[in-house]
Amino acid sequence: MIQSFRPSLSLNRKLLLSLLLLAAMLAAPMVLSEFRLSLLGKFLAYAVLAVGLDLIWGYTGILSLGHGVYFGLGAYCMAMHLKLAAAPGELPDFMSWSGVEKLPWFWVPFESAGFAFAAAILLPVAVAAVLGYLTFRNRIKGTFxxxxxxxxxVITVTLFVGQQGYTGGTNGLTSFNTFLGMPVGDASSKRIFYYVTVAAVVAxxxxSRWLVNSRFGKILVAIRDGENRVRFIGYNPVVYKVFIYSFSAALAGIAGVLFVLQEGIISPAQMGIVPSIEMVLWVAIGGRGTVIGALIGAVLTNAAKTTFSEAYPEWWPIILGAMFILVVLFLPKxxxxxxxxxxxxGEPGLAGSAPEPVGRGAGHPAAGTPVAASSGAAMGKAAAASPKRNGL
Known part of the structure; x- marks a missing residue:
């Protein structure tokens, strides 16, 4: 009786935490200024990306240092529509400055908001699927x-910077006026964008929680802890890794759309190496393999970055770097x-629910990852009860 009661306490605690976070996000527009609300909306957009990054790093063991590309592709797709909507029937200003006389053919479909949003998801997914298939099929993983x-x-940023007449170059795309008839700079529009971002975070x-708690999630953890064992019992890790990597890219593209609607600008600098590494730090600080930790890490890290840069404009990079070091040393999980x-x-009934994972390789989270405990048993049962599987 006691053993079954204690897990329910843990579930109640998680539910309470989730409700408190949701209540805080919904109440934020009532207590924050327009500027602070815009910042929080941007941080929550980052959180969508961070959750996707946690799915591939924390649960599958794939450390991606290039998710800024998928974020940028999604943002650019939406920014292209916003740029065309700002001056219907006219060339974007940067094209005129660069000597382009006619709207390029690949810009024309972005006059539709629906096409722009679909492209913001499908384009990152397509790039991720191709890269993932070519690398995972050849068993390239880890540091490589x-x-x-x-x-x-590097390739993507160089391409976007070099094509000044088509992408805006280093300045990127900005000066947006309307989206679906709403003035993007209006306070009421920003509040709508914020609530849309909250809805995207909740979804x-x-x-993500449903995925990691399903058998699919157990297989992801098993791939992380022992990919060769998964292959040996009849599963094809390539299919699972390509799918979750592409899904993570889709979340990054959605995050880019939400970001550009609230920030009003996107440039190659925001999809470079440094931002891509910062995205990994959000997950590490919040907690790999926890889903909700990615959200908390993204919001807290960016909030601290903003606070330190305002209070200590000359010292904030050092303070932020020291914070990262302290977290790595004293909060490795x-x-x-x-x-x-x-x-x-503190709860004996739960103490045995998260034993050491099978492996502790370069791509593995620290010991105690939630679903690692049950991955071995789940995979063993699946192997015993099922014929060979090569797909989902």
């Missing part, structure tokens, strides 16, 4: 995959991971 993802960033968390372990030790 991370280097390849950074190479993708992302629910879908991140904020949520550390708190989870603390509560688990």
């Amino acid at each position: 995959f991370s280097i390849l993802s950074q190479a993708l960033v 992302t968390l629910l879908i 991140g904020i949520v991971g550390t708190l989870r372990d603390k509560f688990a030790r």
Whole structure:
């Protein structure tokens, strides 16, 4: 009786935390200024990307240092529509300055908001699927995959900077006026964009939680802890890794759309190597393999960055760097991971629910990842009860 009651306490605690976070996000427009609300909306857009990054790093062991590309592709797709909507029937200003006389053919479809939003999701998914299939099929992983993802960033940024007449070059795309008839700079429009972002965050968390708690999620953790064992018992890791990597890219594209609607600008600098590495730090600070930790890490890290840059304009990079070092040294499992372990030790019925994962390789989270405990058992049952599987 006691054993079954204690897990319910843990579930109630998680539910309470989720409700408190939701209430705080919904109440934010009532207590924050327009500027602060815009910042929070931007941080929540980052959180959508961070959750997707946690799915591939925390649960699958794929460390991507190039997710800024997928974020930027989504943002540029929406920005292209906003730029055309700002001056219907006219060439964007940067094209005129660069000597372009006619709207390029690949810009024409972006006059439709629906096409722009679809492209913001499908284009990152297509790039991620191609890169993922070519690398995972050839069993490229770990540090080698991370280097390849950074190479993708360098290539993409160089391309966008060099094509001044088509992408705006280093200045990027800005000066947006309307979106679906709403003035993007109006306070009421910004509040609508904020609530849309909150809805996207909630949907992302629910879908991600459902994925990691399903058998699919157990297979992802098994791939992270022992990919060769997964292949040996009949599953094809390539299919699962390509799918979750592409899904993560789709979330990054959605985050880019939400970002550009609230920030009003996108440039190659926001999809470069440094922003891509910062995205990984959000997940590390919040807690890998926790889903909700990615959200908390993205919001807290960016809030701290903004606070320190305002209070100490000359010292804030050093302060932020020191914060990262302290978290790595004293909270190796991140904020949520550390708190989870603390509560688990305080409840004997839960203490055995998160044992050491099978492996501790370069791409693995620290010991105690939530679903790692059940991955071995789930995979064993699946192997015993099912014939060979090569797909989803």
